[in-house]
Amino acid sequence: xxxxxxxxxxxxxxxxxxxxxxxxxxxxxxxxxxxxxxxxxxxxxxxxxxxxxxxxxxxxxxxxxxxxxxxxxxxxxxxxxxxxxxxxxxxxxxxxxxxxxxxxxxxxxxxxxxxxxxxxxxxxxxxxxxxxxxxxxxxxxxxxxxxxxxxxxxxxxxxxxxxxxxxxxxxxxxxxxxxxxxxxxxxxxxxxxxxxxxxxxxxxxxxxxxxxxxxxxxxxxxxxxxxxxxxxxxxxxxxxxxxxxxxxxxxxxxxxxxxxxxxxxxxxxxxxxxxxxxxxxxxxxxxxxxxxxxxxxxxxxxxxxxxxxxxxxxxxxxxxxxxxxxxxxx
Amino acid sequence: xxxxxxxxxxxxxxxxxxxxxxxxxxxxxxxxxxxxxxxxxxxxxxxxxxxxxxxxxxxxxxxxxxxxxxxxxxxxxxxxxxxxxxxxxxxxxxxxxxxxxxxxxxxxxxxxxxxxxxxxxxxxxxxxxxxxxxxxxxxxxxxxxxxxxxxxxxxxxxxxxxxxxxxxxxxxxxxxxxxxxxxxxxxxxxxxxxxxxxxxxxxxxxxxxxxxxxxxxxxxxxxxxxxxxxxxxxxxxxxxxxxxxxxxxxxxxxxxxxxxxxxxxxxxxxxxxxxxxxxxxxxxxxxxxxxxxxxxxxxxxxxxxxxxxxxxxxxxxxxxxxxxxxxxxxxxxxxxxxxxxxxxxxxxxxxxxxxxxxxxxxxxxxxxxxxxxxxxxxxxxxxxxxxxxxxxxxxxxxxxxxxxxxxxxxxxxxxxxxxxxxxxxx
Numbered sequence: 001x002x003x004x005x006x007x008x009x010x011x012x013x014x015x016x017x018x019x020x021x022x023x024x025x026x027x028x029x030x031x032x033x034x035x036x037x038x039x040x041x042x043x044x045x046x047x048x049x050x051x052x053x054x055x056x057x058x059x060x061x062x063x064x065x066x067x068x069x070x071x072x073x074x075x076x077x078x079x080x081x082x083x084x085x086x087x088x089x090x091x092x093x094x095x096x097x098x099x100x101x102x103x104x105x106x107x108x109x110x111x112x113x114x115x116x117x118x119x120x121x122x123x124x125x126x127x128x129x130x131x132x133x134x135x136x137x138x139x140x141x142x143x144x145x146x147x148x149x150x151x152x153x154x155x156x157x158x159x160x161x162x163x164x165x166x167x168x169x170x171x172x173x174x175x176x177x178x179x180x181x182x183x184x185x186x187x188x189x190x191x192x193x194x195x196x197x198x199x200x201x202x203x204x205x206x207x208x209x210x211x212x213x214x215x216x217x218x219x220x221x222x223x224x225x226x227x228x229x230x231x232x233x234x235x236x237x238x239x240x241x242x243x244x245x246x247x248x249x250x251x252x253x254x255x256x257x258x259x260x261x262x263x264x265x266x267x268x269x270x271x272x273x274x275x276x277x278x279x280x281x282x283x284x285x286x287x288x289x290x291x292x293x294x295x296x297x298x299x300x301x302x303x304x305x306x307x308x309x310x311x312x313x314x315x316x317x318x319x320x321x322x323x324x325x326x327x328x329x330x
Numbered sequence: 331x332x333x334x335x336x337x338x339x340x341x342x343x344x345x346x347x348x349x350x351x352x353x354x355x356x357x358x359x360x361x362x363x364x365x366x367x368x369x370x371x372x373x374x375x376x377x378x379x380x381x382x383x384x385x386x387x388x389x390x391x392x393x394x395x396x397x398x399x400x401x402x403x404x405x406x407x408x409x410x411x412x413x414x415x416x417x418x419x420x421x422x423x424x425x426x427x428x429x430x431x432x433x434x435x436x437x438x439x440x441x442x443x444x445x446x447x448x449x450x451x452x453x454x455x456x457x458x459x460x461x462x463x464x465x466x467x468x469x470x471x472x473x474x475x476x477x478x479x480x481x482x483x484x485x486x487x488x489x490x491x492x493x494x495x496x497x498x499x500x501x502x503x504x505x506x507x508x509x510x511x512x513x514x515x516x517x518x519x520x521x522x523x524x525x526x527x528x529x530x531x532x533x534x535x536x537x538x539x540x541x542x543x544x545x546x547x548x549x550x551x552x553x554x555x556x557x558x559x560x561x562x563x564x565x566x567x568x569x570x571x572x573x574x575x576x577x578x579x580x581x582x583x584x585x586x587x588x589x590x591x592x593x594x595x596x597x598x599x600x601x602x603x604x605x606x607x608x609x610x611x612x613x614x615x616x617x618x619x620x621x622x623x624x625x626x627x628x629x630x631x632x633x634x635x636x637x638x639x640x641x642x643x644x645x646x647x648x649x650x651x652x653x654x655x656x657x658x659x660x661x662x663x664x665x666x667x668x669x670x671x672x673x674x675x676x677x678x679x680x681x682x683x684x685x686x687x688x689x690x691x692x693x694x695x696x697x698x699x700x701x702x703x704x705x706x707x708x709x710x711x712x713x714x715x716x717x718x719x720x721x722x723x724x725x726x727x728x729x730x731x732x733x734x735x736x737x738x739x740x741x742x743x744x745x746x747x748x749x750x751x752x753x754x755x756x
């Protein structure tokens with residue numbers, strides 16, 4: 001009876017096929033059309049900027065793993081996603097070292113010291129963007145006119161005419177120059193991957209279907225941003241116009257789809273996620289209304305990250321208060 | 331709101347081809363190892379002597395109480411008693427019966443008297459009927475059901491786990507008898523609400539209704555979504571939401587009918603023998619005490635298995651010895667060559683475990699606190715409500731054994747470490 005013929009294993013003996021790498025691959029797939037869209041307007045330069053960010057993040061993660069003597073975590077794809085997001089949120093005329101520096105900061109300062117993949121408290125992409133925005137504000141928020149149809153030169157620095165983006169027009173107040181159709185089709189100056197609004201919506205749908213992102217974060221976030229834009233318009237074109245411009249300008253929408261839905265730094269419980277989306281929406285609009293820069297979503301995300309765990313527990317405790325009280329009494 | 335908090339998951343069905351084949355009786359093995367545990371859970375002493383010939387269905391051991399008996403699953407010679415380790419029962423004394431060749435089972439039908447509730451429950455105790463869904467004595471469940479306000483009995487033939495098709499096979503083959511057993515159980519539980527739950531596609535469901543058109547009232551059958559776990563799935567059916575649902579195994583219902591109609595104890599069970607090493611997956615009826623290896627050999631092995639699991643893939647236990655006997659509660663036996671065990675990655679916080687948990691717990695938070703030795707207020711996360719269905723581990727993309735951790739927290743609730751921080755504010 002005691003002789004052992006078979007191996008021991010713990011239940012369950014079946015697993016779902018999803019892995020962290022499949023989730024990251026989904027995000028990378030969703031980011032690709034944004035990159036292609038930008039290449040159509042500006043040539044190969046935006047693609048190179050995204051690849052620079054991605055390469056820098058992957059390299060830094062490899063170095064970090066070597067320093068920490070850990071098994072390389074590059075294959076899970078999280079570093080590639082961080083680098084690609086940073087690359088997609090810089091200006092098409094940024095020097096190549098800007099996304100590289102942002103990605104290096106994100107991985108070497110924010111992600112690896114916290115314990116690496118799956119253990120970081122703050123979103124690395126938001127932190128990397130915040131760092132380069134604060135350190136090199138001169139390279140941010142300067143966007144070329146996409147309407148020229150000429151590809152940008154591939155040199156490190158580019159001298160082309162800079163035009164005001166919708167976000168900067170909102171910051172200065174008054175009338176916006178861009179029609180709703182132009183805003184939807186993405187023919188306005190802005191970060192590499194944040195102007196293609198229709199593609200962004202399609203990406204969001206793809207990720208929602210794949211269950212890589214959660215509607216519990218994105219929808220409350222967008223609803224709060226829209227509500228605040230409606231209540232406190234910064235343009236003279238009325239509430240509807242204000243909502244349209246606020247949601248399409250800067251990288252507000254991109255942030256709601258890709259950055260806020262980073263599973264590591266967002267709450268896990270659905271009620272906590274709704275709270276997190278609402279908080280992030282309020283913070284993003286506050287940084288827009290009262291911040292120094294025309295777009296401060298990355299700072300708002302970092303602030304919201306700090307409350308993620310608390311919101312998570314509060315959401316669950318709120319739903320189970322009666323059972324917990326009963327437990328306390330017993 | 332219900333859509334936001336949707337729980338339970340769909341698991342791909344791996345029941346074919348076993349679910350398409352009829353149930354077959356397995357030839358008797360050379361020896362049976364019958365656990366000396368009575369239907370009421372009491373330990374029993376042998377009343378038959380060593381080397382004594384015992385008949386099928388004869389009492390071989392008793393616990394000394396009015397209802398505590400162990401019956402011989404086959405005719406043969408009682409060789410003695412041996413303590414064996416069983417993963418479900420722990421160290422358990424077993425009677426070893428050397429099986430003799432017997433004629434086909436002849437059953438004499440006892441006229442069905444109008445039995446009272448207490449008489450049916452006593453008979454279920456006496457005949458050692460165990461519900462295969464949870465390993466509980468059927469009589470205990472029916473007694474508990476009598477005390478609830480609006481009980482609905484469901485003979486659960488949904489086979490919500492991926493491999494097992496034994497419940498469906500029993501309904502398909504002996505549906506009329508299951509229905510009669512369920513009616514008896516309903517009398518015992520003092521209710522007129524009873525259903526047979528199945529998970530079938532449209533065509534097969536229509537075929538089932540057609541097959542039992544005369545024997546069973548069609549409204550008795552209910553179709554579940556096929557979500558795992560079945561307790562969640564059946565409990566969420568619209569018209570059953572406010573009822574106190576008591577799920578019964580279909581084999582237990584069948585055994586209850588046989589106990590009443592033929593005065594026959596529960597001495598065998600239907601087991602799905604399947605897996606990638608089994609060349610002829612099917613449902614077999616095996617007497618209790620049959621060694622696992624005998625079942626595997628009967629169905630044929632295409633490859634020597636690396637893993638053998640008693641129970642289904644979600645909650646089953648991997649056994650190491652081939653001599654483990656079949657006991658009540660085992661409905662599936664899986665022989666696997668390979669088993670998917672993804673390399674563990676740190677929790678990425680996707681929240682899928684919380685979204686899938688039908689007990690609405692926070693499995694990741696319980697796991698995190700246990701790993702970090704943050705025992706304070708761990709009991710506020712209510713780990714005792716976990717029923718160990720394993721969904722959290724199944725959906726975890728990081729390949730973590732989340733369910734194990736939650737069960738560890740549940741089982742160590744009385745531990746002194748868990749009292750750290752009790753009385754602190756939330």
